[in-house]
Amino acid sequence: MDAPSTVEPVRERLATAAFALFAEKGYENTTIDEIAAAAGVARRTFFRQFRSKEDVIFPDHEPVIERVRWYLESSGSAEPVFAVAEATRLIFAAFMTSPERTLARYRLTRVVGPLRDREIASVARYERTLSDYLRGRLPDTSEAALAAHVAAASFAAAHNQVLREWLRAGGTRDAHPALDAALATVSAVMTPLIAGVAHDRRS
Numbered sequence: 001m002d003a004p005s006t007v008e009p010v011r012e013r014l015a016t017a018a019f020a021l022f023a024e025k026g027y028e029n030t031t032i033d034e035i036a037a038a039a040g041v042a043r044r045t046f047f048r049q050f051r052s053k054e055d056v057i058f059p060d061h062e063p064v065i066e067r068v069r070w071y072l073e074s075s076g077s078a079e080p081v082f083a084v085a086e087a088t089r090l091i092f093a094a095f096m097t098s099p100e101r102t103l104a105r106y107r108l109t110r111v112v113g114p115l116r117d118r119e120i121a122s123v124a125r126y127e128r129t130l131s132d133y134l135r136g137r138l139p140d141t142s143e144a145a146l147a148a149h150v151a152a153a154s155f156a157a158a159h160n161q162v163l164r165e166w167l168r169a170g171g172t173r174d175a176h177p178a179l180d181a182a183l184a185t186v187s188a189v190m191t192p193l194i195a196g197v198a199h200d201r202r203s
Helices: 003-025 032-039 043-049 053-057 061-073 080-097 099-111 113-137 142-168 176-202
Strands: none
Touching: 003 032, 003 043, 003 053, 003 099, 032 043, 032 053, 053 099, 053 113, 061 080, 061 113, 080 099, 080 113, 080 142, 080 176, 099 113, 099 142, 113 142, 142 176
């Protein structure tokens, strides 16, 4: 079997084993050797996939950010606010791809301080990705930079609020209607703001 087809299953096995052990023994009491053994791989294989035990909790943020960047770069002449709203849907969809894993991560980050800090930093990268895109679509002015930051933060806040409510409810309901409503609200507020500073480029 060639390498491209084996790398992802090994990562998934390790992540699955890690979350199961964290639920059973607690994060602090679980060792890397135990994770590797439960996944049926050697310790060195663990370190080929992850730099640390902490990294097992957050294996999916980087590819999601790359996907969002690709989408935004490919959005062409789409209205900036529409593109950012759709990019926000991509981020949310990534959390919903494996709801059990998302719920397990939430439970861990609530009780393990360093993991909570890592999660906050990861979420901030999504916001920065949206902001960078908007700044690239707007004039190089202080007003446009502020508008880009405000819009990106607003979409990130809408995403986080809907996700947080879903997590607190134990993932028992479909969160997409709430996401649709939140994105519509933010889009309605941000569209005139972005359009106003974008006008400066055409003037």
